[in-house]
Amino acid sequence: MINYMIIEFLKENFFYLHPGYTAFNTIIFGIVLGLIIIGIIRIFHKIDKDPLDLMYPLIPIIIFGSSSRALVDNHIYPRIYLLATPGIYISIGLLTIFLLLISVIIEKKYGINYYKVIGIAGLMLCLPNLFIISYIGLNIKIMLFELGLWTSLTGIFILIRSKFKLLRNRGNLEILSAHIFDATSTYVAMEFFGYYEQHVLPTLLINLSNTSLIMYPLKIIAVLVILYIVDREIEDDTTNHMLKLAIFILGLAPGIRNFVTLILYMS
Secondary structure (H helix, E strand, O other): OHHHHHHHHHHHHHHOOOOOOOHHHHHHHHHHHHHHHHHHHHHHHHHOOOHHHHOOOOHHHHHHHHHHHHHHHOOOOOOOHHHOOOHHHHHHHHHHHHHHHHHHHHHHHHOOOHHHHHHHHHHHHHHHHHHHHHHHOOOHHHHHHHHHHHHHHHHHHHHOHHHOHHHHOOOHHHHHHHHHHHHHHHHHHHHHHOOOOOOHHHHHHHHHHOOHHHHHHHHHHHHHHHHHHHHHHOOOHHHHHHHHHHHHHHHHHHHHHHHHHHHHHOO
C-alpha cells in the first residue's frame, strides 16, 4: 500500500506532471538540476574541455530532444516515461554526457575535434524528427511570424551590443537570444492560440499583468541579471562557462518544443 502511494505520488508530481509545475516540484527539479550541473562541471575539469565550445554543436541534440517532446504533445510519439517530463531531460542529458565522453576518446585516438563529433551525432539524431515534422506539415505563416518576431527583437540587442560589455562577453548574446526565442514561443502560443503557461512564476506574473507580453521583460531582465552575476562572481572559467551553457539550454529547449508543438498543431 505504501509502495503504491509513493509510486502514485512520484507519477503525479514528477513523471507526468498531471498538476503541472508546482512550487514543490519546481524546487525539487531546481535542486536536482544544480547537483547535475556540479557533476558535469567536474567532468569538464577532468577532461580539460571548455563547456562553451559545445554551445553550437549541442543545438542539434537540443532540437532532437525538444522536437521529440513536441511530437509527443501532438500524439505522434507515445507518451511514455522516456519521452515525458522529466524523463526526456534525463535521457537526453545522459545521452549528451555519453557522447561527450565518447567524443573525447575519438579526439584523442583519431584527432577529430570532439565538438565536431557531438555536432554530427546530434545532426544524425535530429534528422528523422525533422523529416517526420516536414512530412506531417507545418503552418508556415505561424512559423515565419514567430521567427520574424524573435529575430527582430534579437536584432535590437545585436545593434546595441558594442555599447554594453555584458553583451560582448562570450556566449551572453546567444543565451539572451535563446530566452527571447522561448519568450516569443510562449507569447505567440498564449496570446493568439489559447495555450497556457505551465511554470509557477511566469503563470503568476501573466495572471497579474493579464498579458503574456510580460514574458519578454521577465526573461530579458532575469537573464541579464544572472549573466552579470555569473560573469562578475564566478572566476573559474569551466564553472562560469558550464553555468552559461546550462542557462542557454534552459532557454532554447523549451522554446523549440513550444515552437514545434505550435506549428504542428496549427498545420
